[in-house]
Amino acid sequence: MKTNPPKLFLRFFRWFCHPKLRDSIEGDLIELYKERKNERGESSADFKFIADVLLLFRPSIIRPAEGYQQLNTYGMYKSYFKIGWRNLVKNKGYSFINIGGLAMGMAVALLISLWVYDELSFNKYHENHGTLAQVYRSLIWGGEKYASTSHVTGLGTLLKTEYGSHFKNVAMVRGGTEERVVAFGENKFTQSGYFMQTEGAEMLTLNMIQGTWQGLKEMKSIFLSESLAKKLFGDADPINQVVMMDAKWDLKVTGVYEDLPNNSTFNDASYFAPLDLYIDGWGSLDAWDNYFVYIFVQLFPNGDFEKTSEIIKDVMTAHVDEETLQSKPEVFLHPMSQWHLNAEFKNGELVPSKRMMSVWYYSAIGIFVLLLACINFMNLSTARSEKRAKEVGIRKSIGSLRSQLIQQFFGETLLVAMIAAIISLLVVQLSLPWFNDVSDKNISLPITNPVFWLGVVGFTLFTGLLAGSYPALYLSSFNAIKVLKGTFKAGAFAMIPRRVLVVVQFTVSITLTIGTIIVYQQIQFAKNRPVGYSRNNLLGMRAASPEYKGQYHALRNELKNTGAVEEIAEANYSIIDTRGNNGGFSWHDKKYDATFNTIFVTHEYGKAIGWEFVDGRDFSREFASDLSGIIINESALEILGIENPVGESINWSPSDNRGDYKILGVVKDMVKGSPYEPTNPSIIFLSENDMQWLYIKMKPTASAHEALPKIRSVLASIVPSAPFDYTFADEAYGAKFRAEERIGKLATLFSGLALLISCLGLFGLASFMVEQRTKEIGIRKIMGASVTSLWKMLSKDFVVLVLVSCGLAIPISFYFMNSWLGQYEYRTTISWNVFAITGIGALVITLLTVSFQAIKAALMNPVKSLRSE
Amino acid sequence: MKKYQLGEFEEVVMLTVGVLYKDAYGVSIKKEIESRLTRKVSVGALQSALKRLEDKGYLKSFEGEATEERAGRPKKYFQITALGKRAMEYSKSTRDELWSAIPKVAWGTKIVVG
Numbered sequence: 008m009k010t011n012p013p014k015l016f017l018r019f020f021r022w023f024c025h026p027k028l029r030d031s032i033e034g035d036l037i038e039l040y041k042e043r044k045n046e047r048g049e050s051s052a053d054f055k056f057i058a059d060v061l062l063l064f065r066p067s068i069i070r071p072a073e074g075y076q077q078l079n080t081y082g083m084y085k086s087y088f089k090i091g092w093r094n095l096v097k098n099k100g101y102s103f104i105n106i107g108g109l110a111m112g113m114a115v116a117l118l119i120s121l122w123v124y125d126e127l128s129f130n131k132y133h134e135n136h137g138t139l140a141q142v143y144r145s146l147i148w149g150g151e152k153y154a155s156t157s158h159v160t161g162l163g164t165l166l167k168t169e170y171g172s173h174f175k176n177v178a179m180v181r182g183g184t185e186e187r188v189v190a191f192g193e194n195k196f197t198q199s200g201y202f203m204q205t206e207g208a209e210m211l212t213l214n215m216i217q218g219t220w221q222g223l224k225e226m227k228s229i230f231l232s233e234s235l236a237k238k239l240f241g242d243a244d245p246i247n248q249v250v251m252m253d254a255k256w257d258l259k260v261t262g263v264y265e266d267l268p269n270n271s272t273f274n275d276a277s278y279f280a281p282l283d284l285y286i287d288g289w290g291s292l293d294a295w296d297n298y299f300v301y302i303f304v305q306l307f308p309n310g311d312f313e314k315t316s317e318i319i320k321d322v323m324t325a326h327v328d329e330e331t332l333q334s335k336p337e338v339f340l341h342p343m344s345q346w347h348l349n350a351e352f353k354n355g356e357l358v359p360s361k362r363m364m365s366v367w368y369y370s371a372i373g374i375f376v377l378l379l380a381c382i383n384f385m386n387l388s389t390a391r392s393e394k395r396a397k398e399v400g401i402r403k404s405i406g407s408l409r410s411q412l413i414q415q416f417f418g419e420t421l422l423v424a425m426i427a428a429i430i431s432l433l434v435v436q437l438s439l440p441w442f443n444d445v446s447d448k449n450i451s452l453p454i455t456n457p458v459f460w461l462g463v464v465g466f467t468l469f470t471g472l473l474a475g476s477y478p479a480l481y482l483s484s485f486n487a488i489k490v491l492k493g494t495f496k497a498g499a500f501a502m503i504p505r506r507v508l509v510v511v512q513f514t515v516s517i518t519l520t521i522g523t524i525i526v527y528q529q530i531q532f533a534k535n536r537p538v539g540y541s542r543n544n545l546l547g548m549r550a551a552s553p554e555y556k557g558q559y560h561a562l563r564n565e566l567k568n569t570g571a572v573e574e575i576a577e578a579n580y581s582i583i584d585t586r587g588n589n590g591g592f593s594w595h596d597k598k599y600d601a602t603f604n605t606i607f608v609t610h611e612y613g614k615a616i617g618w619e620f621v622d623g624r625d626f627s628r629e630f631a632s633d634l635s636g637i638i639i640n641e642s643a644l645e646i647l648g649i650e651n652p653v654g655e656s657i658n659w660s661p662s663d664n665r666g667d668y669k670i671l672g673v674v675k676d677m678v679k680g681s682p683y684e685p686t687n688p689s690i691i692f693l694s695e696n697d698m699q700w701l702y703i704k705m706k707p708t709a710s711a712h713e714a715l716p717k718i719r720s721v722l723a724s725i726v727p728s729a730p731f732d733y734t735f736a737d738e739a740y741g742a743k744f745r746a747e748e749r750i751g752k753l754a755t756l757f758s759g760l761a762l763l764i765s766c767l768g769l770f771g772l773a774s775f776m777v778e779q780r781t782k783e784i785g786i787r788k789i790m791g792a793s794v795t796s797l798w799k800m801l802s803k804d805f806v807v808l809v810l811v812s813c814g815l816a817i818p819i820s821f822y823f824m825n826s827w828l829g830q831y832e833y834r835t836t837i838s839w840n841v842f843a844i845t846g847i848g849a850l851v852i853t854l855l856t857v858s859f860q861a862i863k864a865a866l867m868n869p870v871k872s873l874r875s876e
Numbered sequence: 877m878k879k880y881q882l883g884e885f886e887e888v889v890m891l892t893v894g895v896l897y898k899d900a901y902g903v904s905i906k907k908e909i910e911s912r913l914t915r916k917v918s919v920g921a922l923q924s925a926l927k928r929l930e931d932k933g934y935l936k937s938f939e940g941e942a943t944e945e946r947a948g949r950p951k952k953y954f955q956i957t958a959l960g961k962r963a964m965e966y967s968k969s970t971r972d973e974l975w976s977a978i979p980k981v982a983w984g985t986k987i988v989v990g
Contacts, residue, residue, distance in 0.1 A: 028923065028927065030949050030950055031901070031902065031939070031949065031950060031951065031952030032902065032919070032923055032952075033947075033949050034902075034942070034946035034947070034949025034950060034951060034952075035901070035902035035903050035906075035919060035923075035946075035951075036919060037945070037946050037947045037949065038903050038943075038945050038946045039903055039906075039919070041945050058918070059918060059919040059920065061920075062918040062919065062920030062921065063919055063920035063923060064920070065920055065924055066924075067923075067924040067927050067928060068920065068923060068924055068927070
């Protein structure tokens with residue numbers, strides 16, 4: 008027999024009823040139900056039961072909406088936050104130091120993590136990021152193994168045809184960007200871009216705004232970047248318009264693609280043109296003797312780079328000549344995901360790259376700066392612990408568990424971390440434009456990305472927990488009885504962790520500062536390096552127009568007639584570039600294995616760039632025989648090993664015999680490539696052909712803004728179609744320092760912040776110390792202590808700590824900076840001055856920070872400090 | 877200002893609790909009122925009155941035994957507190973005063989008709 012009342016209504020009753028009344032009323036209801044059932048049957052009892060339940064549904068019976076029977080500690084948490092907030096507001100100075108320092112540390116860490124993320128996500132813009140690879144070739148040469156990206160077109164074609172089953176796509180691209188003049192009507196711009204095969208667009212998943220990936224099929228076609236299209240055509244429709252390249256090719260615009268982002272390897276391209284166009288008339292796609300293309304391959308989704316590398320390893324052997332075979336060329340793939348951070352080869356093997364190292368360095372700095380801020384937090388919290396010891400004692404005696412106290416202090420640090428996180432987000436947002444400028448990036452806060460917010464929250468929690476760990480564990484360990492009796496004193500032992508933390512802080516700050524100074528010294532050292540020629544007033548531009556043909560002398564005369572120009576010259580390579588390396592030189596019977604940087608120049612080159620002779624003479628138009636004369640630099644002389652070089656003849660036969668060349672002179676080494684590396688041995692040939700680079704040396708007496716319009720008007724009359732796109736040689740040379748200057752600027756910022764955070768912490772600690780010793784100082788003053796002796800007493804502790812930090816920081820920074828400098832061939836030596844200056848600087852800053860508090864305390868009227876109590 | 881607040885139904889409940897003495901809990905009070913006053917009392921009305929009286933401090937309660945017919949739920953017994961007693965006395969005395977203040981004449985017609 009069923010004895011139960013309708014379940015649904017019973018459940019309903021249980022749900023709405025006040026918990027205090029529930030059991031007894033439910034009992035009543037059930038008792039009544041049973042009675043009624045016995046008397047009048049089940050259905051009647053059910054009905055009455057339902058009626059009773061519904062009539063019970065009235066305000067005095069229904070339980071309160073919230074907060075009654077929730078048996079959690081929500082209220083406790085609320086109180087933790089409230090107490091935490093009150094503590095912050097009460098001690099405004101400490102709170103400012105705490106939150107400000109933490110916010111700064113977090114901002115730095117956030118900036119660095121954005122930067123690291125940007126570095127790590129390099130090339131992710133290209134959707135085939137995971138399956139693309141560049142083909143490399145290792146070769147043994149002069150007993151050493153090298154890795155090269157320049158290939159013969161035959162290799163690309165071979166991979167495409169015979170090994171096609173391994174690759175989804177293969178595309179050859181002219182090695183490196185090509186600077187070309189792209190013109191539409193009067194709009195002419197010198198632009199860099201790539202010449203590539205049709206498949207390239209699809210492989211790189213160019214985001215076509217107009218046109219399709221197939222647009223480069225026709226030889227006379229071109230893709231323009233969105234920004235270039237805008238520059239050339241304004242708002243007009245660029246598709247199917249014809250642009251002129253280098254005043255010799257009419258190319259139809261068949262596509263416009265979205266500009267590639269900064270963190271793409273191909274970012275420097277503002278156009279893509281067909282490779283066929285590049286080799287039109289002189290090259291083929293099946294040549295095996297000219298190494299001038301990059302080859303990119305796309306594997307199938309299940310492809311394996313290493314396995315494929317293994318398969319194609321020896322593909323070249325069957326096709327190259329005997330001499331090349333001796334270099335043991337082996338082909339391998341280098342995945343796109345590695346291009347940016349892991350693309351430095353030594354002896355044919357990948358080695359940790361500078362970029363990867365800088366990612367590590369910056370990550371480490373970010374973590375350290377954050378750590379410093381956390382240490383501040385710990386220090387100040389523990390220092391203030393005595394003030395809160397009574398609170399802990401009372402909480403404990405009321406029945407707080409230790410775990411609850413730990414929770415409380417973590418809650419407080421989380422509160423602070425949250426405020427700091429909000430401030431740091433603001434700081435980052437405001438400083439990003441500047442940071443992008445310094446770091447040459449284009450980073451923005453990804454505020455629409457949920458992962459970013461997840462990261463920020465995680466980051467805040469992590470910081471809060473890290474910063475709060477020590478105070479939470481330390482404060483909660485107080486003995487309640489001792490604290491309340493007043494016998495509790497955080498004795499000498501409690502000072503030790505605090506001291507250790509200060510030492511850690513200053514060690515990090517001093518190390519960073521020393522590092523920064525050494526970075527700057529290295530930059531300065533390289534900048535002061537003698538370069539062997541004069542960059543002042545030297546203009547360089549590409550003579551990239553057929554109009555220059557045969558106009559050299561006319562140009563020279565006209566320019567010199569302006570009175571602003573001292574000399575002009577042409578060369579086949581830029582003066583700040585080390586391209587053009589050739590071997591095959593011999594002297595008498597001695598054959599040289601080494602390659603030399605071979606440059607072709609006109610007679611006036613020496614005068615234009617002002618090179619410095621060690622021996623012999625410059626090219627001269629007076630001797631027709633000079634056309635078979637050469638000038639070498641000191642490094643070249645060293646390799647040639649000829650005692651009296653001037654007048655000796657050298658034979659040059661790279662593959663065919665080019666003949667004998669007489670050495671006319673020896674010049675000082677010219678720094679053309681990296682200012683940190685040794686200069687290339689160079690051999691300079693004379694040429695009367697038209698060449699790519701035009702150099703104009705302005706008279707030192709003529710100021711640039713007077714000379715430039717004159718030069719412009721001469722160029723406009725002789726070579727009207729060429730753009731007047733010049734660079735100052737000294738500026739172009741200065742660009743070689745950008746990477747290091749970037750490191751320097753960022754290092755300055757970070758070490759400055761680190762020092763600031765440390766000083767903030769010290770300031771807070773000192774002021775706390777003084778506050779605690781107010782009475783002691785008062786008594787000492789009454790007993791006759793002088794202000795100086797009090798200042799000494801208060802500062803001594805901190806000075807000792809900073810000295811210990813110096814002792815630690817000096818060897819650490821020496822070790823790291825020595826290995827950093829190790830990557831440069833041309834480097835400064837670390838002198839003890841740096842350490843001494845930094846050490847003294849740190850001491851001075853410490854004394855200033857501490858003295859402010861110490862002197863304030865020492866000057867205090869003892870009557871006032873002793874009166875209270 | 878009224879000294880003691882006691883509604884009509886509340887007074888009935890108080891009185892019944894007094895009548896039942898040691899046996900006053902939900903069901904018994906309900907039955908007692910229903911049988912003595914022949915009026916229907918819903919559980920809801922009774923329980924909310926009991927809660928009100930308890931909140932006012934006129935009644936106090938304690939949990940009793942849990943029996944089988946109540947599916948193990950305890951009975952909640954009610955007792956009149958000292959304050960409750962005063963409230964009832966006050967209520968009664970005001971009624972009595974009013975009763976005695978009614979002039980005999982007022983009943984006259986009724987007697988004639990009766």
